[in-house]
Amino acid sequence: MAGTAAQALALLQRGETAPARVLIDAACARGDGEALAVRALWRVEGRLMPRDLHAARTDMHGASDAGNIGAARMLAGFLASGVGGARDWAGACALLDDWADRDPIAAQQRALIAAMAIDPAGDPVRCPPHQTIADQPVIRAITGLLTAAECDLLIALSERRQRPALIFHEGQKRFVADPVRTSDAAGFPIVSEWPAVHAINRRLAAASGTSVAQGESLQVLRYHPGQQYRAHLDAVPGLANQRSLTLLVYLNDDFDGGETHFTRLAISHRGRKGDGLLFANCLADGRPDPMSEHAGLPVRSGVKWLASRWIRQRPPENSDGFGQHEAVSTAL
Template sequence: MTQVNLAQAFELAAAGRPAEALAIVDRGVSAGDPQACYALGLWRLEGAHVPRDLGAARRLVEQAEQGGLMLAARALSAFVAVGTGGEADWPGALGLLHRWVDRDPLAARQLQLIEAMDLDGSGNPRGAFACEPLSDAPCVRRFPGFFSADEAAFLRDVAEARFRPALALDEQAGRFVRHPFRDATAAAFPAVFEWPAIHALNRRIAAASGTEAGQGEPLQVLRYQPGQQYRPHLDAVPGVANQRIWTMLVALNDDYQGGATVFPEASLAFRGRTGDGLLFRNVDEGGRADRTSLHAGTPVEAGVKLIASRWIREHCPPPGEAFGQHEVLSQADEVGQ
């Protein structure tokens, strides 16, 4: 199948003609075209134009990787590390990076980062983290040097081409809308972009918060230009059954002015050094939104603020579901659409 055929399929899908689009992609898959296999794999992952099927998504992406498609290799390493569409296999994910190390600079850089981490055979961090309590009401904890300088630089670099206006998911409508409180830009790393190095960082966040990695929403990198801010808000979401119970923020740079994270109820302001983490609880003992966790990101006065953010839910999503499942195809330049 040629690239022109796939371009036509994407145009038909965007025009509300999914059956015709699927017919073109299916022909490519039958012919063993890696691009077609990858495209259908992402559709299966998100449930776009076809029923959602994570197992089929993983098989299709694996077929594309075996056909030599680099984007598919990156996605497959994420699936294998996380366990999307099959069993999680940390050694297998590392094996994929090694297989592509001479062809994909991203694989090589991830291996360098991972080799510097102290991980067990499943990708979990070994040992404890330095932790400094900052407040009990709300519960706020600082983790100095939570990410290394190299890890922070990696996130800054891979986020650069992915920034888009910050959006919020309307969970009832199942679609994204402009964020009502935040005027930053954001780069998210859902599903196909939770590469092994990012998954290892997510496992570190889970260990620090006493949760499972699967409870976390996709890691985001937020970018605030001068004058941009995150207005006072609660991270707990009204009316949801699976609440955001924790938030972890990690400073990715410190060469800017302003931009502190403030908790008015605790008279607390945080502006960490590069790599410092800030963990805070969003709910009270009864699981209700903790009003004392109201917080804001004050306007940046000079420079650019970059921060990693991960919301952590009370439970992992149901089998066959994933937080951020609606975000994959929104990264259009990454999937060839």
């Protein structure tokens, strides 16, 4: 980061918020692409100025036109998923085309999307069948939900952003580090739900029989040898819009251990690369189902990669989506 944006960051580090905003706004008025990208992020975060996704999308347009690669990536995701304005899947793909010769991530996404069996709106034209593992709670295996290339891209996009995974602490009402979960994780919140990721989310929604808006941010989890996710429930007690379903996708299979183990059913499952595992977390009345308790068993050797999407009972009441706790500072 250089120039005006770097000066604004230095001001913020000294607690001088108002001068930083004046500096960025003035640079935005001059069409400075980096400043426009910074202001777009501020507007998404809603901390230094009111949260305004429509205005953020406008800033992304300006920054992308000025040649800012990070803004172009964010804008493509906003267009693909309809954040901050009308959904424009064709426009998102066209933006990837425009940037493919300058941005390797845009080129990778465009090639991946071209190979997908999707309709003109980006929805899958078919989904693989389910195989029943259990009926109470519902547990289904889905063979070949993602392709090997899609799994590889999710790993590549998430690898540099992996951080120690958190859990939701009911008493503190926030996400905290906890020894129950020793893996690393990287999320794809709205600023990094790029077109290829969004297309994958739409396929996960179709495979689970839900709308894409019901899903929380896609996460990619990494387990080194010895790491695990001890027995837990994905449903959160008292959550008004409950995590009714979980959909996991195994992104690789060159590791030992790491099975998904349902502790009260004595069922262990491990899919091959690209396979999905769908299971219900709630009883009919919406309360967490104790029989859905499960664990990610310790990895014995190799590195396990897993994609995870928690699916709520219904879409959020506002247009902001779920997962606002995730930092957007890694988006660029």
